[in-house]
Amino acid sequence: MSTLDEIAKLSGYSKATVSRVLNHSPHVSPETREKILAIMKEKDYVPNRNAVSLSKGQTQQIGMITMDLSELILQFMKGFVETSVRYGFQTIIYTTGGDRHKELQAFDDLKRKRVDALLILTSVNDTNVIASYCKYGPIVSWQRMDHPEIPSVAMNQYDGYALALEHLIERGYSRIANAFGRPGSINTRSRRLAYEHIMSKHSLPAAEKWYYSSIYSIRDGERVVQSLMEGTDRPDAILCANDLVAAGVLSQARRQQLDVPRDLAIVGFDDSELSRTLGITTVRNPIAGQAENAFLLLAPALLGRNPQLQPLSFSLVERETT
Amino acid sequence: MSTLDEIAKLSGYSKATVSRVLNHSPHVSPETREKILAIMKEKDYVPNRNAVSLSKGQTQQIGMITMDLSELILQFMKGFVETSVRYGFQTIIYTTGGDRHKELQAFDDLKRKRVDALLILTSVNDTNVIASYCKYGPIVSWQRMDHPEIPSVAMNQYDGYALALEHLIERGYSRIANAFGRPGSINTRSRRLAYEHIMSKHSLPAAEKWYYSSIYSIRDGERVVQSLMEGTDRPDAILCANDLVAAGVLSQARRQQLDVPRDLAIVGFDDSELSRTLGITTVRNPIAGQAENAFLLLAPALLGRNPQLQPLSFSLVERETT
DNA sequence: TTGAAAGCGATACCAG
DNA sequence: CTGGTATCGCTTTCAA
Numbered sequence: 001m002s003t004l005d006e007i008a009k010l011s012g013y014s015k016a017t018v019s020r021v022l023n024h025s026p027h028v029s030p031e032t033r034e035k036i037l038a039i040m041k042e043k044d045y046v047p048n049r050n051a052v053s054l055s056k057g058q059t060q061q062i063g064m065i066t067m068d069l070s071e072l073i074l075q076f077m078k079g080f081v082e083t084s085v086r087y088g089f090q091t092i093i094y095t096t097g098g099d100r101h102k103e104l105q106a107f108d109d110l111k112r113k114r115v116d117a118l119l120i121l122t123s124v125n126d127t128n129v130i131a132s133y134c135k136y137g138p139i140v141s142w143q144r145m146d147h148p149e150i151p152s153v154a155m156n157q158y159d160g161y162a163l164a165l166e167h168l169i170e171r172g173y174s175r176i177a178n179a180f181g182r183p184g185s186i187n188t189r190s191r192r193l194a195y196e197h198i199m200s201k202h203s204l205p206a207a208e209k210w211y212y213s214s215i216y217s218i219r220d221g222e223r224v225v226q227s228l229m230e231g232t233d234r235p236d237a238i239l240c241a242n243d244l245v246a247a248g249v250l251s252q253a254r255r256q257q258l259d260v261p262r263d264l265a266i267v268g269f270d271d272s273e274l275s276r277t278l279g280i281t282t283v284r285n286p287i288a289g290q291a292e293n294a295f296l297l298l299a300p301a302l303l304g305r306n307p308q309l310q311p312l313s314f315s316l317v318e319r320e321t322t
Numbered sequence: 323m324s325t326l327d328e329i330a331k332l333s334g335y336s337k338a339t340v341s342r343v344l345n346h347s348p349h350v351s352p353e354t355r356e357k358i359l360a361i362m363k364e365k366d367y368v369p370n371r372n373a374v375s376l377s378k379g380q381t382q383q384i385g386m387i388t389m390d391l392s393e394l395i396l397q398f399m400k401g402f403v404e405t406s407v408r409y410g411f412q413t414i415i416y417t418t419g420g421d422r423h424k425e426l427q428a429f430d431d432l433k434r435k436r437v438d439a440l441l442i443l444t445s446v447n448d449t450n451v452i453a454s455y456c457k458y459g460p461i462v463s464w465q466r467m468d469h470p471e472i473p474s475v476a477m478n479q480y481d482g483y484a485l486a487l488e489h490l491i492e493r494g495y496s497r498i499a500n501a502f503g504r505p506g507s508i509n510t511r512s513r514r515l516a517y518e519h520i521m522s523k524h525s526l527p528a529a530e531k532w533y534y535s536s537i538y539s540i541r542d543g544e545r546v547v548q549s550l551m552e553g554t555d556r557p558d559a560i561l562c563a564n565d566l567v568a569a570g571v572l573s574q575a576r577r578q579q580l581d582v583p584r585d586l587a588i589v590g591f592d593d594s595e596l597s598r599t600l601g602i603t604t605v606r607n608p609i610a611g612q613a614e615n616a617f618l619l620l621a622p623a624l625l626g627r628n629p630q631l632q633p634l635s636f637s638l639v640e641r642e643t644t
Numbered sequence: 645t646t647g648a649a650a651g652c653g654a655t656a657c658c659a660g
Numbered sequence: 661c662t663g664g665t666a667t668c669g670c671t672t673t674c675a676a
Binding site for chain 3: 325326327337338341344345369370371372373374375376377378
Binding site: 335336337338339342349350351354373375376377378379 | 663668670
C-alpha cells in the first residue's frame with residue numbers, strides 16, 4: 001500500500017502538491033499534475049479514507065435508521081441512496097429492531113463522526129433525546145417528528161386522502177367507510193379531517209359508524225369486511241390505511257360473494273407491489289421524490305449549498321377496484 | 323466535542339493512560355480508571371472513530387456487495403449483519419445494479435481501508451480481477467467463485483435436490499420432471515447429478531424429455547406446465563428451480579384443471595415467503611447459518627481467532643403440493 | 645506554482 | 661502503574 005508521502009518522494013514534489021492534485025486544486029501546473037498522476041497510477045495509489053476523514057472532519061457517509069426493512073422503507077432508501085451517491089456520499093443502514101439502545105448507537109456514530117448526517121426512517125426514542133444529537137450534525141426524518149430542529153419530508157396525508165375521496169364520489173359512491181391506522185397519529189387525523197371536509201363539501205353523510213381504527217394488516221382488512229357485512233346499513237366503498245389492508249378487504253369481499261367494485265369499491269394507499277399485483281386502486285406517495293428531498297434537506301450542512309426542494313404531490317392509480 | 327487530549331488534561335493523567343482505560347487495559351489502577359471514567363461521562367466524551375480507525379488500521383466495517391436487494395439477499399444480509407454486530411462490526415451495503423465499474427468501487431474501498439473485509443452476494447466482475455483485491459483484506463462469497471483465495475458458503479445443491487426427490491419417491495411419484503435454472507451452472511449440474519443418481523438408485527427412469535432449462539420466473543413456470551401438458555407422456559411430479567417457478571407451475575396447473583398434488587406434485591426451492599403463502603412444498607436452505615459461516619470465514623483475518631464453522635444441511639418443508 | 649510544518653484524534657512502544 | 665512521544669496518512673494555512 002503506497003501512501004501520499006511515497007508518491008511525493010517518488011515524484012520529487014512535496015506532499016502538499018500531491019494533495020493538491022488529489023483535490024483538483026487549480027494551483028498546480030499541468031505538467032506537474034500529469035507527472036504525479038502518472039506515478040499514482042503506476043503505484044496503484046488510492047488515498048486512505050480514514051486519514052482523509054480525520055483530516056477533513058467529514059466521512060462522506062450518511063446513516064439511515066430504521067426498525068426493519070419493509071418494502072416501503074426499502075423503496076425510500078433506494079431513492080435516498082441514489083441521490084446521496086450522486087453527491088458523493090455513501091450510506092450505511094442501522095437496523096434497530098425497535099431497540100432504544102441500539103438506536104442510540106446510531107446517533108452516537110454521528111457524534112463520533114462515523115457518519116456526517118442521519119436519516120430517520122422509523123425511530124423509537126424520545127424526540128427530545130434524538131434532538132439533543134442535532135448539535136453533532138444534520139438529522140432529517142421521513143415521518144414528521146414535531147421538533148423544530150428535525151425537518152421531515154412527510155407529505156400531508158390530507159391531500160392524498162382527498163384525492164381518493166373525490167375519485168370515489170365522482171364514480172358515484174357515497175356511502176364511504178374508513179379503515180384508519182394508528183388512532184390519534186398525525187396521519188390519521190389528517191385523513192379523518194379530509195374525509196369530513198370532502199364529504200360535507202359534497203353534502204354527503206360522514207358516517208362515524210364506519211370508522212375503523214388500528215387497522216394495519218391483511219388480516220385486519222378481512223375482519224373489517226366481516227364486521228361491516230354484519231350490519232344492515234352497509235357502505236358501498238372503503239378507503240384503506242394501506243395496500244395490505246386493501247388486499248385483505250378485497251379477498252374477504254370476494255369470499256363473501258361481493259362484486260368488486262359494483263357492490264364495494266376499494267381504495268388502498270402506497271401503490272405497493274401488492275396493489276399492482278392484485279389490481280387495487282390506490283394512492284401513490286411520490287417516495288423517490290421524498291427521498292431526494294430528504295437528502296436536499298441535509299445539503300446545506302453537508303455541501304454548503306442550498307438546493308431547491310422539488311414540489312411533490314400524491315397521485316391516484318386507478319385499477320380494477322373502483 | 324471533547325477529545326482524548328482534553329480528558330487527559332482535565333484528569334491530570336496522560337493521553338496514554340486515558341487511552342488505556344478506553345481500551346480496557348488491565349494496567350490502570352482502579353481509582354485512576356474511575357476518575358477518568360467520571361470525567362469522560364461528565365464531558366459526554368466518545369472517541370472519534372476516524373482517529374481510532376486511522377491509528378489502528380481497522381475500521382470495524384464490512385462491505386456487502388450485491389446487484390440488487392431481493393428477498394433472498396435480504397435474508398442473507400440480515401443473518402450476516404446480526405453476527406457481524408455480535409463481533410463488533412458494522413456493515414455497509416454496496417448496491418451495484420450490475421455495473422462493473424460501480425462494483426469495483428466497493429473493492430477499492432477495501433484498498434482505501436473504508437472497510438476491513440468484503441462479502442460478495444452477487445458480482446459481475448471477472449473472478450481474477452476480484453481476486454486481485456484479496457491482498458487488501460479478506461473476501462468471502464455466498465456463491466461459489468471457483469478461486470482458491472475466495473472461500474464461499476454455498477451449499478452443495480446435490481443434497482437439497484436429493485432430499486426433495488426421496489420425498490417424492492416415498493410419496494409414490496415416479497415420473498418426475500425437472501425445471502432447472504441456469505444451464506451449465508454448478509448448481510444445475512449438481513442438481514442434475516442428484517436426479518440421475520437417485521432415480522437410478524430406485525430403478526426409476528430419468529427422463530431427459532422432462533428436463534427444462536433456463537427456468538427462473540413465475541411466467542417460465544407457467545410455460546413449463548403448458549408444454550408438459552401438450553405431450554402425451556406426462557410426468558406426475560415436477561421439481562422446480564425455485565419457488566417462483568413453483569408458483570407459476572401451481573397456478574397454471576390449476577388453470578388446466580389439474581388436481582395438485584394428485585395429478586401433479588410440485589416442489590419448490592428456497593422456502594421463500596411466496597411458497598409459504600401459497601402452501602408449496604419446498605426445500606429450505608439454511609440461509610442464516612450460511613450467513614453466520616460467511617462471517618466466521620472472515621474471522622481469522624479480522625479477529626485473529628479461528629472459530630468453528632457450523633455444519634449446515636438442507637431441510638424439506640412439507641406443505642400442500644406433495 | 646510550490647514547500648514546510650502544524651494539525652486531525654487516537655494508539656502503542658519504550659522508559660521509568 | 662504511568663508518562664513521553666513517535667506514528668497513522670492526509671489536509672491546510674502560511675511563506676516563499
